[in-house]
Amino acid sequence: MPELAEVEYYRKRWLPALEQSVARVCLHADKRIFRGADSAALARNLTGECFEAALCHGKQMCFRFGNQHWLGVHLGMTGKLRHTANAVAVEKHDHLVLEMVGGGALVFSDPRLFGRILYANTSEPPDWWANLPPEVLSAEFSEDWVNRFLDRRAGAPIKAVLLMQERFPGIGNWMADEILWRARIHPATRAGRISKLKRRALFKSIREVSEDALAVIGTDWKRPPDDWLFNHRWKDGGRCPRTGGLLKRETIGGRTTCWSPLWQPLRV
DNA sequence: CTATTTGTTTATCC
């Protein structure tokens, strides 16, 4: 589930423990979320360290403990973060629990195990945190920068291109559909066939959907307004807020995709 | 029992 704004929402869930120290680390070391990470070192080294920073970039999160302990969290499809005020019973899917000296706990849970925990013990930020593409709301993320990518991925459906994290960090399935709906571009359009005019609309839409998503979901996860595609996209018989016409759902770019055929005509 | 899932990585084909 978690895309740009949901990741920001979950990042904030851990803020109540900021400036507290780790009393004890409990984890399910054999679970898939620790693939590639040294979970034993993580548990040993974080104990006693102070929780100093909580950051995110696209769908990647980074929590710093002390000056040189970097905990990376990716939520995958079903990952969640929460803070519990008191030590509550650990649930089945709570794969990483940081008990804090104050008595609360930081919890990462993930039933489907598509998420990932990273850990580095280095004075400088590790590669997975230092080498990330410009964020969609940053100045470096320019129209030119996007258009060059559309030309490089000219043969792929635009829906698939928007999901590529190397250029559009944080954009996921629902955001991509929302972006294309607002820009009135059919999701199956080959990226290279999008007109100059539509590219402008696309760029604007990427920015707007990202800002709107952060405003609505990023802080307290309010229900998005009904004039977004969001509230209609999964319902059978869902209707386009703009045209009132029936929405269509199909697999495009390997993912379930929803669009409004009247509003987003396919021009090939 | 079958089909579905808002993500990423790996394999395979072109």
Next chain:
DNA sequence: AGGATAAACAAATA
């Protein structure tokens, strides 16, 4: 070589 696409991953839910 690099791009496009499908499969795999795991488990809950309908």
